[in-house]
Amino acid sequence: MLDALREAVLEANLEVVRRGLVLYTFGNASGIDRASGLVAIKPSGVPYENLGPGDLVITDLEGKTVEGTLRPSSDLATHLELYKAFPKIGGVVHTHSRFATSWAQAGREIPCLGTTHADYFHGPVPITEHLSPGEIDMAYERATGEAIVKRFEGLNPMAFPGVLVVGHAPFTWGKNAGEAAMHAAILEEIATMAYYSVTLNAAAGDLPKTVMDKHHLRKHGPDAYYGQVKK
Amino acid sequence: MLDALREAVLEANLEVVRRGLVLYTFGNASGIDRASGLVAIKPSGVPYENLGPGDLVITDLEGKTVEGTLRPSSDLATHLELYKAFPKIGGVVHTHSRFATSWAQAGREIPCLGTTHADYFHGPVPITEHLSPGEIDMAYERATGEAIVKRFEGLNPMAFPGVLVVGHAPFTWGKNAGEAAMHAAILEEIATMAYYSVTLNAAAGDLPKTVMDKHHLRKHGPDAYYGQVKK
Amino acid sequence: MLDALREAVLEANLEVVRRGLVLYTFGNASGIDRASGLVAIKPSGVPYENLGPGDLVITDLEGKTVEGTLRPSSDLATHLELYKAFPKIGGVVHTHSRFATSWAQAGREIPCLGTTHADYFHGPVPITEHLSPGEIDMAYERATGEAIVKRFEGLNPMAFPGVLVVGHAPFTWGKNAGEAAMHAAILEEIATMAYYSVTLNAAAGDLPKTVMDKHHLRKHGPDAYYGQVKK
Amino acid sequence: MLDALREAVLEANLEVVRRGLVLYTFGNASGIDRASGLVAIKPSGVPYENLGPGDLVITDLEGKTVEGTLRPSSDLATHLELYKAFPKIGGVVHTHSRFATSWAQAGREIPCLGTTHADYFHGPVPITEHLSPGEIDMAYERATGEAIVKRFEGLNPMAFPGVLVVGHAPFTWGKNAGEAAMHAAILEEIATMAYYSVTLNAAAGDLPKTVMDKHHLRKHGPDAYYGQVKK
Numbered sequence: 001m002l003d004a005l006r007e008a009v010l011e012a013n014l015e016v017v018r019r020g021l022v023l024y025t026f027g028n029a030s031g032i033d034r035a036s037g038l039v040a041i042k043p044s045g046v047p048y049e050n051l052g053p054g055d056l057v058i059t060d061l062e063g064k065t066v067e068g069t070l071r072p073s074s075d076l077a078t079h080l081e082l083y084k085a086f087p088k089i090g091g092v093v094h095t096h097s098r099f100a101t102s103w104a105q106a107g108r109e110i111p112c113l114g115t116t117h118a119d120y121f122h123g124p125v126p127i128t129e130h131l132s133p134g135e136i137d138m139a140y141e142r143a144t145g146e147a148i149v150k151r152f153e154g155l156n157p158m159a160f161p162g163v164l165v166v167g168h169a170p171f172t173w174g175k176n177a178g179e180a181a182m183h184a185a186i187l188e189e190i191a192t193m194a195y196y197s198v199t200l201n202a203a204a205g206d207l208p209k210t211v212m213d214k215h216h217l218r219k220h221g222p223d224a225y226y227g228q229v230k231k
Numbered sequence: 232m233l234d235a236l237r238e239a240v241l242e243a244n245l246e247v248v249r250r251g252l253v254l255y256t257f258g259n260a261s262g263i264d265r266a267s268g269l270v271a272i273k274p275s276g277v278p279y280e281n282l283g284p285g286d287l288v289i290t291d292l293e294g295k296t297v298e299g300t301l302r303p304s305s306d307l308a309t310h311l312e313l314y315k316a317f318p319k320i321g322g323v324v325h326t327h328s329r330f331a332t333s334w335a336q337a338g339r340e341i342p343c344l345g346t347t348h349a350d351y352f353h354g355p356v357p358i359t360e361h362l363s364p365g366e367i368d369m370a371y372e373r374a375t376g377e378a379i380v381k382r383f384e385g386l387n388p389m390a391f392p393g394v395l396v397v398g399h400a401p402f403t404w405g406k407n408a409g410e411a412a413m414h415a416a417i418l419e420e421i422a423t424m425a426y427y428s429v430t431l432n433a434a435a436g437d438l439p440k441t442v443m444d445k446h447h448l449r450k451h452g453p454d455a456y457y458g459q460v461k462k
Numbered sequence: 463m464l465d466a467l468r469e470a471v472l473e474a475n476l477e478v479v480r481r482g483l484v485l486y487t488f489g490n491a492s493g494i495d496r497a498s499g500l501v502a503i504k505p506s507g508v509p510y511e512n513l514g515p516g517d518l519v520i521t522d523l524e525g526k527t528v529e530g531t532l533r534p535s536s537d538l539a540t541h542l543e544l545y546k547a548f549p550k551i552g553g554v555v556h557t558h559s560r561f562a563t564s565w566a567q568a569g570r571e572i573p574c575l576g577t578t579h580a581d582y583f584h585g586p587v588p589i590t591e592h593l594s595p596g597e598i599d600m601a602y603e604r605a606t607g608e609a610i611v612k613r614f615e616g617l618n619p620m621a622f623p624g625v626l627v628v629g630h631a632p633f634t635w636g637k638n639a640g641e642a643a644m645h646a647a648i649l650e651e652i653a654t655m656a657y658y659s660v661t662l663n664a665a666a667g668d669l670p671k672t673v674m675d676k677h678h679l680r681k682h683g684p685d686a687y688y689g690q691v692k693k
Numbered sequence: 694m695l696d697a698l699r700e701a702v703l704e705a706n707l708e709v710v711r712r713g714l715v716l717y718t719f720g721n722a723s724g725i726d727r728a729s730g731l732v733a734i735k736p737s738g739v740p741y742e743n744l745g746p747g748d749l750v751i752t753d754l755e756g757k758t759v760e761g762t763l764r765p766s767s768d769l770a771t772h773l774e775l776y777k778a779f780p781k782i783g784g785v786v787h788t789h790s791r792f793a794t795s796w797a798q799a800g801r802e803i804p805c806l807g808t809t810h811a812d813y814f815h816g817p818v819p820i821t822e823h824l825s826p827g828e829i830d831m832a833y834e835r836a837t838g839e840a841i842v843k844r845f846e847g848l849n850p851m852a853f854p855g856v857l858v859v860g861h862a863p864f865t866w867g868k869n870a871g872e873a874a875m876h877a878a879i880l881e882e883i884a885t886m887a888y889y890s891v892t893l894n895a896a897a898g899d900l901p902k903t904v905m906d907k908h909h910l911r912k913h914g915p916d917a918y919y920g921q922v923k924k
Contacts, residue, residue: 023882044921046921106893114332200337204336306656347488430661655794668830
C-alpha cells in the first residue's frame, strides 16, 4: 500500500522537474494515505536525479518520521497543515515555478482572465497574507500552512486547487500527488498568460461570471461533458 | 478516403504538440472531407501521446457521430460553424498557445506591425465580441462559432486564417488540417513579436497599407513570386 | 571553389535554424565568391530539412541565375545591394528572429546598453527609414537593400555588422556566411537583453563612449587581446 | 592536485553552457588552489565544445602563466582581484546570462523580493559603480575587480555570492568553481523572477527582514535545517 504511495509521490516529484518547474533541489511533492494517515514526502535537499522510492520519508500527520533515514523536506509542516484542513486532497506540490512565483513576489492574486484559468480555478488564484514576525520565529513552515488555510475560509479547495504564498511561491494540491503536480504545471501556465495579458492591458479583469461558471462546470460540475465518460 | 483524412488530422493534432502550442489535452484539430461532408476531430480529453488514427471521431456537419466510440472534442460545435460558413477551408485548429491567448485575454486584436504578420494575415488579427449570458447558457460552443462568423462579415477568411475568441484563445484554419496547424504556429509567433513590439513602443501601429499589400500579395496574390512554381 | 561556397552557405542556413532564429521557411543566408562575383543563396520557400548544397541557387551580382533550377530567395535583390555597396563582406543573413524583429516593428534602433553589445556593434544597431509607396511598387527588395545602404552613409559596415529594416526584420553580414549567421544569433541576444533592460529602466541609454570603445577594440582593434593569437 | 582543480574548473565551464547561461565563447569560470596560490581559468575565445582539461591556463595570483600555451581569459585580472580580496572563495564564474545582464544594463540592483532570493543572497544583489575613463584606459579588467571589491565594503561575500557589474554582466563565486557555477544559474533565476515581479508591481520591494533572515539562515546559519546532515 505504501509502495504505491511512494511510487506516485516519486513520480510527482519527477514530473515537476520534467515540466521545468524546479531548479536544482527547489520544490517538493507529497502524498497521503488517508486510511493510515501516513504521508510520503521528498527528503530535504536531495538532487532529483538520485531520488528513488526508498528515499522518500514517511511521516505521520504530526510530522514524526515513521519510515526512512533522511530528513523530510523542510516544508513538511506546511504540507501537513493542508492535509489536516482539506480532507479531500491526497497530494500537495510546492514549486518555485517562474511566473507563479513572480505573482507571489508581486503580492498580487492572479485574476481569472480567461477560460484556461476558469477550467481549473473557479475564480482568481488566492494569495496569503504576510506572516507576523512572531509566526516566522516560532514555527515558520506550520504558520505558512495556517496562513493558507485561513485564506481558504469560505473557499472550496477542490475548486481552487492552489494558492500563492506571498513573497514566496505557489502550493498546489489535488486528489493525489499526480494531480497536484499537474495543477502546478497548469498554475504556471495560467500565471504566464496572465502576466502577458495584464502587461498588454492593465485594465483586463475577471471573465464574466457566466463564462467562468460555464467553463469550470463543463469540466468539473455534475453535468460535466469534457473528456470521456468514466466507466 | 477517410483514412487519408484521419491521418492528416492526427498529424495536425501531433504537430501542435511538437510546436509547443498545447499543454496536456488542451487544443484540438479537425479536418473535413467536402465531398461527403464528414469531419474528423480529436476525441475530448484524450492524451496526445496515446492518440491513433482510429481514435479520431467522424461526425457529420450536424455533429452526429458517424464513426468512432469516443466523445468528440467539446469544441466540435465551434469547428462545425466554421466549416458551414467558410466553404473554402478544409481544416480547423484550436489551441491555448501562450501569446495568442494572452492577446485574447487582454481583449485586443493584434495589430499588423510587420511583414511577418502581413505575409499571413492581410491586416490585424480580429477578435470576437463577448457572448451574452443567454448564448453561453444555451449552446456555448456553437455560439462561439457564430461569434467568429459574425466577426468575419466583410472579411475574407482565406486572407485572415485565424481569429482570437475574446477571453478564451485562438482558432485558426486553412485549406486542410496541416495548414491550419501551421497557421496556429505562425499566429503564435506573430502574437509573440507583437507583444514585445507594443511593450517597446505603445504607439506602434499597423504597417503602411502599401507594404502590407506587397507582402501579402507576393506570397498569396495572383502574381505571387514567393516559393517555387507549382507544377 | 563554388563547392566550398555552397557548403558554407548551406551550413549558415542550417545554423540559423539550429539557433532558433527561423520558423518554417522564413529567413535566408547567402555568400559571395568575390573573385568570380558569384553569389550562392537559399532557394525560395524550400523547407530547411530538405536542403542540400545542390539546391542552392548561384547568381551573378545582377541576380541572373548561373547555376540551379530552383527560384532564388525572394530577398535576393536585397542581398545583392549589400554585396555591391559593402566590398568587405562575404556573407549575408536574413532572419525574422523574435526580439530583433520586435525592435524593427517598434521602429526603434537598439541602444548600446552594455558590453555584450559593444563587443560586436560599435554603437546602437541602426534602423532604416520607411520606403515610399513608389519604391515598394517598383522594386521592393532592391529598394530595401538601397535603404540599408543609405542608412550606412558614414557608418563602417564591419563595425556595425547588421541592421533593422523598419517594420520588417534584421539583416546581418560578416566576412563570410558563417560569420553573418553568428552575427544574426548575437544580434538576437543583444536585442533580447536590450528589451528587458529598457522595460526595467526606460531611461537606460548608451554605455559611456570609453567603455564602448574599450570593449569593441579589445576584440576588433589593432591591439585586440581577446581570443588566441592568429598564427 | 592541479589535476583535480583542472577537472573542477572544466566542469564549471561546461555547466554554465548546459544551463543556457552563455552563448558562443562568452563567459568563463576559474578556480583557485589556496595552498599553492595557483588559479586555473578558461583560455580566451576558445569554443566550449573543444575544451579539455589541458587547455585550461594555470596562472599565479599576479596573472603570470605557470602552465599552458593558450592565452587566459581576458577577464583573468577581474577574477584575481576577487581571489585576493575574498579569502574564503575558491571559484569565480562570469557569464552574460540574459536577465542578470539586463539588470546590469538597466543599472539597477536586484531587490530581494522573495524567499528564492533570500535563500541565496542575504539582501539585494549589489551593483558596482561606473569606472572612470582613466580606470578603463589603464587596466580595465583589474579596475572591474577593484570596483567589485569596493562595492563589497561592509558586505560578507559568502552571504552575497555574486554581483552585477554595471553596463556589463554578473560575476558569481562560491567555495569552489562548481558552487560558483550553481550561483550563476541561481542568480539568473532570481533575476528572471525579479524582472517579472517588478513589471507586475513597480512598488514591489524587499521582503520583510524577518522572512529574509529566516530563509537565509535556515539554509546557511549555524542552526541550518535545510538539506541532509553533513557527516
